[in-house]
Amino acid sequence: MPSSSGLSAARQTIRFARERKMQDSSMVMHDGSLLTKGGSYRKDYVRFNRVIKTSKQFTQTVRLGKILDGGYELFFICDDGAAICQPCAREEARQIIYSIRNKINDGWRVIGAGSTSEGDEPLQCAHCNNAIGA
Numbered sequence: 001m002p003s004s005s006g007l008s009a010a011r012q013t014i015r016f017a018r019e020r021k022m023q024d025s026s027m028v029m030h031d032g033s034l035l036t037k038g039g040s041y042r043k044d045y046v047r048f049n050r051v052i053k054t055s056k057q058f059t060q061t062v063r064l065g066k067i068l069d070g071g072y073e074l075f076f077i078c079d080d081g082a083a084i085c086q087p088c089a090r091e092e093a094r095q096i097i098y099s100i101r102n103k104i105n106d107g108w109r110v111i112g113a114g115s116t117s118e119g120d121e122p123l124q125c126a127h128c129n130n131a132i133g134a
């Protein structure tokens with residue numbers, strides 16, 4: 001159990017980053033850190049970043065997975081205002097990271113992330129055309 005001090009800053013992360021088993025048996029902890037099978041520790045492995053300016057902020061956010069706590073769906077916002085779903089963002093991560101790093105406004109540059117809310121009109125993924133949060 002983590003100590004009660006210093007938890008307020010991590011509260012948002014705790015909300016979104018559920019403890020989950022990784023393929024290699026590494027564990028993502030409630031504070032978003034990663035504990036690998038080998039015992040090493042990586043702080044902020046998973047993190048919900050609403051504003052994305054760096055490739056690190058993108059990878060931290062895409063690691064949250066498609067469905068967030070409460071059943072809300074994660075999506076990303078690109079420089080052209082289009083939304084893309086988490087599976088597409090993960091699949092096209094190489095392209096997205098390239099555009100973020102080189103500040104190329106080609107529609108792949110992710111600038112933010114959001115989550116669907118109950119009662120909202122479903123969004124449409126600009127890449128696969130699937131509904132997000134339907």
Ligand SMILES: [Zn+2]
Nearest residue numbers: 085088125128
């Ligand atoms: Zn998609």
